[in-house]
Amino acid sequence: MRLSHFDYHAPETVAQAIALMQAKPGARLMAGGTDLLIKMRHAGLKLQDVISVKSIKGLNTITVDENKGLSIGATALLADVALHPDILKYYPTVAQAARGTANAQVRNMGTVIGNLCNASPAADNAPTLLAMNAEVEIHGPGGQRRMPLEQFFKGPGITALQPAEIVTAVHAPKLAPHTGTAYISLSARGQLDCTAVGVAAMIVLKGKACEEVRIFISSCGPTPVRALKTEAIARGKELTEAVIEQAGNQAAGEVKPIADVRASAGYREKMVAVLTRRVLSQAYTRASE
Amino acid sequence: MKQVIVLNVNGEPYTVAVYPWQTLNEVLREEINLTGVKFGCGSGDCGACTVMVDGRAVSSCLTLAIEMQGKEIMTIEGLAPSGETLHPIQESFVEKGAIQCGFCTPGMEMAALNLLKNNPTPSDYEIREALAGNLCRCTGYKKIIEAVGVAGQKMKEASERKTS
Numbered sequence: 522m523r524l525s526h527f528d529y530h531a532p533e534t535v536a537q538a539i540a541l542m543q544a545k546p547g548a549r550l551m552a553g554g555t556d557l558l559i560k561m562r563h564a565g566l567k568l569q570d571v572i573s574v575k576s577i578k579g580l581n582t583i584t585v586d587e588n589k590g591l592s593i594g595a596t597a598l599l600a601d602v603a604l605h606p607d608i609l610k611y612y613p614t615v616a617q618a619a620r621g622t623a624n625a626q627v628r629n630m631g632t633v634i635g636n637l638c639n640a641s642p643a644a645d646n647a648p649t650l651l652a653m654n655a656e657v658e659i660h661g662p663g664g665q666r667r668m669p670l671e672q673f674f675k676g677p678g679i680t681a682l683q684p685a686e687i688v689t690a691v692h693a694p695k696l697a698p699h700t701g702t703a704y705i706s707l708s709a710r711g712q713l714d715c716t717a718v719g720v721a722a723m724i725v726l727k728g729k730a731c732e733e734v735r736i737f738i739s740s741c742g743p744t745p746v747r748a749l750k751t752e753a754i755a756r757g758k759e760l761t762e763a764v765i766e767q768a769g770n771q772a773a774g775e776v777k778p779i780a781d782v783r784a785s786a787g788y789r790e791k792m793v794a795v796l797t798r799r800v801l802s803q804a805y806t807r808a809s810e
Numbered sequence: 811m812k813q814v815i816v817l818n819v820n821g822e823p824y825t826v827a828v829y830p831w832q833t834l835n836e837v838l839r840e841e842i843n844l845t846g847v848k849f850g851c852g853s854g855d856c857g858a859c860t861v862m863v864d865g866r867a868v869s870s871c872l873t874l875a876i877e878m879q880g881k882e883i884m885t886i887e888g889l890a891p892s893g894e895t896l897h898p899i900q901e902s903f904v905e906k907g908a909i910q911c912g913f914c915t916p917g918m919e920m921a922a923l924n925l926l927k928n929n930p931t932p933s934d935y936e937i938r939e940a941l942a943g944n945l946c947r948c949t950g951y952k953k954i955i956e957a958v959g960v961a962g963q964k965m966k967e968a969s970e971r972k973t974s
């Protein structure tokens with residue numbers, strides 16, 4: 522099956538990309554194209570103009586800075602994030618999520634930012650970054666701004682981006698001492714298929730008690746969902762088996778999943794309880810180490 | 811509008827005029843006649859179209875040809891070092907009976923190369939993970955996994971011979 526016809530633009534700077542988007546309303550940005558080209562080939566998406574992100578110079582950088590934290594540029598590949606030595610060391614769950622996205626070929630083409638901007642409720646790289654309180658850096662006609670990732674997702678395929686805006690990077694803060702993170706996802710074909718249920722957690726410990734807890738659930742709503750009431754159960758407490766059990770049950774009650782080809786609603790709810798228990802206990806153990 | 815680009819494929823430059831919407835897969839198969847590169851699902855799921863670009867395996871069905879100017883592309887036709895000698899990966903696939911109908915084989919071998927060039931002694935799990943994006947409808951995965959393990963050994967021995 523052939524792709525429908527479009528004009529292709531290869532800006533070399535962010536400013537050129539913004540100018541192109543302003544000049545060509547309806548144009549879409551493309552990084553790896555592993556979501557966009559499939560929508561064009563198999564889902565009837567027709568575009569007049571495609572604007573490359575990969576042609577923009579300098580957006581492929583990944584930095585891990587002792588004070589500023591982690592930054593992943595818009596064209597950094599999933600494969601590069603998955604194998605980056607400093608990400609593996611300081612943000613292992615971010616590397617794990619990237620490695621668990623798609624297959625080797627797709628990870629050599631696709632980007633973490635493309636995964637976020639595609640705004641699938643199942644996006645594998647979203648829950649961990651959300652749990653870590655990451656921010657996206659956005660450039661547009663009005664200049665540059667930063668937005669908490671938590672405010673970025675508006676619905677399936679819908680982000681808070683305004684016309685002619687581009688995400689240039691995602692930034693995760695430096696993690697406090699005694700922080701632990703975890704992400705577990707379930708899908709049909711190993712890690713390859715779209716996630717049917719995923720849960721990520723970040724825990725910051727003070728002594729044995731959870732000073733801070735953030736929990737995000739994917740594939741169970743129009744966007745990844747924050748489990749605020751579940752967080753409240755764990756916050757301030759030592760995570761005993763009883764607390765973890767209670768948190769799992771609360772998390773299942775906090776989502777309203779739908780049934781689709783990937784899973785039934787009931788299965789999703791049950792798995793949210795199971796995965797919430799597992800990520801909480803993993804994150805807690807890692808935070809204690 | 812067509813744009814003229816130079817594609818470096820298996821060490822040879824090819825000057826081709828491409829439309830922006832033409833994929834690398836279409837250009838390799840239809841303009842350069844490298845039909846070892848297969849077209850399977852068109853959505854990155856099956857891996858039959860896998861080629862190496864700058865040393866990394868990608869799905870040629872999801873790659874625009876227009877973005878390939880200046881890159882080094884390698885297809886299955888470029889894997890064997892000569893017309894007489896097979897690459898260790900090819901040798902092992904033959905020896906282990908890892909080829910049935912053969913449609914998935916070029917993609918499988920490219921995915922294997924993607925793994926083995928950085929990690930010639932992978933665990934079984936790592937082999938499975940590296941081949942997760944390649945489907946074999948004859949379902950002969952066990953022999954393929956074995957062949958990739960053996961190929962890694964051969965590649966390691968060959969590079970040790972070179973350096974000693």
Ligand SMILES: Cc1cc2nc3c(=O)[nH]c(=O)nc-3n(C[C@H](O)[C@H](O)[C@H](O)COP(=O)(O)OP(=O)(O)OC[C@H]3O[C@@H](n4cnc5c(N)ncnc54)[C@H](O)[C@@H]3O)c2cc1C
Nearest residue numbers: 552553554555556557623631632635636638644645688854
């Ligand atoms: C076989 C296969 C398996 C997959 N498995 C998974 C999986 O397990 N988990 C998962 O989460 N995903 C999966 N995906 C989906 C996809 O690979 C990922 O979402 C990938 O990270 C997308 O990145 P990309 O660079 O290819 O995005 P693109 O397709 O280039 O872009 C995606 C969207 O984001 C927009 N966009 C891209 N960059 C920017 C930017 N800088 N600023 C603003 N908007 C931008 C585009 O306009 C488009 O709407 C899979 C895809 C395939 C083909």
